Amino acid sequence: MNGLFANENGRFAPRLSLRLRFGRVFQFLSLAAVTLGLIMLSVLLIDIILDGYKWLRPEFFTEFPSRFPEKSGLRSALQGSLWMISLTALMAFPVGVGAAIYLEEYASDNWFTRLIEINIANLAGVPSIIYGLLGLGLFVRGLELGRSVLAGSMTMALLVLPIIIVSGREAIRAVPQSVRHASLALGATQWQTIQNHVLPYAMPGILTGTILAMSRAIGETAPLITIGALTYIRFDLKGPLDLFTVLPIQIFNWVSLPKAEFQQLAAAGIIVLLAVLLSLNALAIVLRNKLQIRW
Amino acid sequence: MQESKLVTDVVFLRARADHDRREGIIRAVLLLFSIVSVFTTLGIIAVLLQETILFFQEVSIVEFFTDTVWTPLFASKKFGVLPLVNGTLLVAAGAMLIALPLGLLAAIYLSEYASDRARKILKPMLEILAGVPTVVYGYFALTFITPLLQKIWSETQAFNALSASIVMGFMILPLVASLSEDAMSAVPQSLRQAAYALGATRLEVTLRTVLPAALSGISAAFILAVSRAIGETMIVAIAAGQQPKLTLNPLQSIETMTAYIVQVSLGDTPQQSIAYKTIFAVGMLLFTMTLTMNLISNWLTRRYREVYE
Numbered sequence: 001m002n003g004l005f006a007n008e009n010g011r012f013a014p015r016l017s018l019r020l021r022f023g024r025v026f027q028f029l030s031l032a033a034v035t036l037g038l039i040m041l042s043v044l045l046i047d048i049i050l051d052g053y054k055w056l057r058p059e060f061f062t063e064f065p066s067r068f069p070e071k072s073g074l075r076s077a078l079q080g081s082l083w084m085i086s087l088t089a090l091m092a093f094p095v096g097v098g099a100a101i102y103l104e105e106y107a108s109d110n111w112f113t114r115l116i117e118i119n120i121a122n123l124a125g126v127p128s129i130i131y132g133l134l135g136l137g138l139f140v141r142g143l144e145l146g147r148s149v150l151a152g153s154m155t156m157a158l159l160v161l162p163i164i165i166v167s168g169r170e171a172i173r174a175v176p177q178s179v180r181h182a183s184l185a186l187g188a189t190q191w192q193t194i195q196n197h198v199l200p201y202a203m204p205g206i207l208t209g210t211i212l213a214m215s216r217a218i219g220e221t222a223p224l225i226t227i228g229a230l231t232y233i234r235f236d237l238k239g240p241l242d243l244f245t246v247l248p249i250q251i252f253n254w255v256s257l258p259k260a261e262f263q264q265l266a267a268a269g270i271i272v273l274l275a276v277l278l279s280l281n282a283l284a285i286v287l288r289n290k291l292q293i294r295w
Numbered sequence: 296m297q298e299s300k301l302v303t304d305v306v307f308l309r310a311r312a313d314h315d316r317r318e319g320i321i322r323a324v325l326l327l328f329s330i331v332s333v334f335t336t337l338g339i340i341a342v343l344l345q346e347t348i349l350f351f352q353e354v355s356i357v358e359f360f361t362d363t364v365w366t367p368l369f370a371s372k373k374f375g376v377l378p379l380v381n382g383t384l385l386v387a388a389g390a391m392l393i394a395l396p397l398g399l400l401a402a403i404y405l406s407e408y409a410s411d412r413a414r415k416i417l418k419p420m421l422e423i424l425a426g427v428p429t430v431v432y433g434y435f436a437l438t439f440i441t442p443l444l445q446k447i448w449s450e451t452q453a454f455n456a457l458s459a460s461i462v463m464g465f466m467i468l469p470l471v472a473s474l475s476e477d478a479m480s481a482v483p484q485s486l487r488q489a490a491y492a493l494g495a496t497r498l499e500v501t502l503r504t505v506l507p508a509a510l511s512g513i514s515a516a517f518i519l520a521v522s523r524a525i526g527e528t529m530i531v532a533i534a535a536g537q538q539p540k541l542t543l544n545p546l547q548s549i550e551t552m553t554a555y556i557v558q559v560s561l562g563d564t565p566q567q568s569i570a571y572k573t574i575f576a577v578g579m580l581l582f583t584m585t586l587t588m589n590l591i592s593n594w595l596t597r598r599y600r601e602v603y604e
Contacts, residue, residue: 014494016496019496019498019499020496022496022498023496023497023498023499026498026501027404027408027497027498029400030400030401030403030404030408031404031408032400033396033397033398033400033401033404034400034401034404034405034417034421034472036397037397037401037421037424037465037468037469037472038417038420038421040424040465041420041423041424041427041465043439044427044431044432044435044439047435047438047439048431048434048435051438094328095328095331096328098324098325098328098329099325099328099329099331099332101325102322102325102326102328102329103329106322106325106326107329115333116329116330116332116333118593119332119333119336120332121589121593122336122586122589122590122593123332123335123336125519125522125523125585125586125588125589125592126339126526126582126585126586126589127525127526127527127528127553127581127582127585128526128528129526129528129553129556129557129578129581130339130343130526130578130581130582130585131339132556132560133339133342133343133556133574133575133578134335134338134339134342136342137338137341137342137343137345137346137575138338138342141566158331158335161331161332161335162332165329165332189314189317189318190318191317191318191321191322215426218428219426219427219428219429219430219431220428221428221429221430221528221529222429222528222529222532222553222557225557225560225561226556226557226560226574227560228560248428248430248529251430251431251434252430252433252529252532252533255430255433255434255437255438255533256533263434263438266434267434267438270430270431270434273428273431274427274431277426277428281426
């Protein structure tokens with residue numbers, strides 16, 4: 001680049017207009033990178049909607065999967081996803097929020113706390129399929145829960161735990177110290193302070209993080225395939241120990257069938273899945289804006 | 296008078312003892328919850344290690360790492376993991392060719408060029424890409440990108456590494472952009488102003504002042520991106536195929552480590568068979584690779600934070 005600052009005789013010359021022109025080209029390139037990402041997103045959405053919208057009929061939501069595309073539906077997949085997400089939230093929410101409270105309000109800064117923190121950071125980067133192998137070894141075979149929706153939910157709870165802990169800690173940290181001091185000064189115990197003052201203020205942030213964790217869980221496929229969730233279920237899901245399938249696994253199953261109609265069914269399933277995720281994310285944004293207290 | 300003071304003291308002390316006990320129990324339960332995450336890690340290692348050791352009692356570790364054929368599901372079984380590693384790295388390398396340059400450029404735009412308003416709109420839009428479930432990308436790679444590739448190169452196979460690489464690259468782009476932007480935004484304004492004062496243009500400030508100062512954070516983002524690409528499962532399981540082979544041709548059908556685990560999980564392999572144990576051995580290798588990269592990435596991130604705060 002030093003050549004830029006010299007003229008033909010090798011003497012110093014700022015050549016500002018040339019350097020600024022390089023700058024404009026580079027700015028254009030960097031904007032193009034952002035645009036390319038957004039174009040890809042739009043093409044993906046349009047392609048899927050065009051492929052699948054014709055199959056979004058009432059029967060699509062009430063029928064079981066079938067060998068005949070026109071009789072196939074998402075009934076068992078929707079039931080499975082609903083069960084899985086409820087059980088996952090039931091387990092991951094208290095444990096995740098509890099861990100966040102401990103790390104923010106109780107833990108002293110020692111090697112043990114740092115070990116937990118580094119551990120959580122690394123767990124967030126473990127590939128989801130590894131959690132599937134953990135669930136297979138620990139829950140399906142170790143606890144003998146079989147390929148049940150409970151085993152799947154426990155696996156998923158461990159997978160989303162780091163997300164809930166990290167966002168929970170951020171929300172708790174954002175509550176000003178003065179709130180805690182005021183409560184403690186009036187004679188409240190530490191837990192009373194947390195329960196009555198810190199948690200209510202931190203709740204919008206905690207809920208936002210939990211919803212995002214749940215939308216991750218709804219879209220996850222690999223760990224549930226690994227623990228052995230079935231792809232073809234033609235009965236209603238009645239209890240936590242029943243066999244199950246979920247939306248993304250049903251989509252995966254249809255994608256892997258050769259008939260073109262099944263590919264379109266997969267696209268229709270994807271539209272449903274994306275609609276669910278979009279509503280969840282909208283809910284998270286509304287929660288954040290409506291309930292957030294600014295200090 | 297004296298006596299009633301004593302009574303209230305006793306009542307008060309008893310209430311406090313109750314409180315203390317309750318506080319202690321709550322604290323213990325919360326501690327237990329935070330240890331769940333440690334047990335998750337230990338659980339992963341224990342499960343993987345147990346089955347991997349059983350696997351290596353039957354298959355030599357030298358064969359596993361040096362043989363070039365992977366056929367555990369066939370009658371004549373060969374246990375060379377290299378073709379799976381080759382497939383994984385081939386797809387990941389292709390994805391990185393897209394995600395790293397585009398992600399870094401996007402980060403530069405967001406951090407150095409975009410107005411506050413533009414950034415507030417563009418960044419969340421870009422991050423939608425990272426929130427799309429991977430099974431959706433798999434569908435897109437198989438039904439949209441592959442036919443497109445077949446029009447360009449007619450020898451493209453129905454399942455191929457390149458289509459998976461392309462969509463995976465766009466999936467990982469926001470991760471690279473977001474983390475690199477964080478690193479660049481953390482570079483103090485005074486460094487930029489010093490460079491401007493010496494007559495540098497915005498491009499020169501960006502490339503020769505901000506980028507070098509944010510280098511460790513950007514490297515952390517790049518390493519995390521590679522780790523994400525190696526562990527990604529559904530895109531490759533749907534679009535890249537199930538043929539473990541040593542090839543560098545991205546238009547061919549290959550198999551990655553993750554896709555192999557899915558393939559065995561979907562099949563009806565008996566639980567005591569050697570083929571079944573292979574998924575844990577492959578999982579152990581995958582876990583070791585990603586964990587190493589994540590540890591390096593976290594270490595780099597912590598290091599650059601210490602410099603500027």
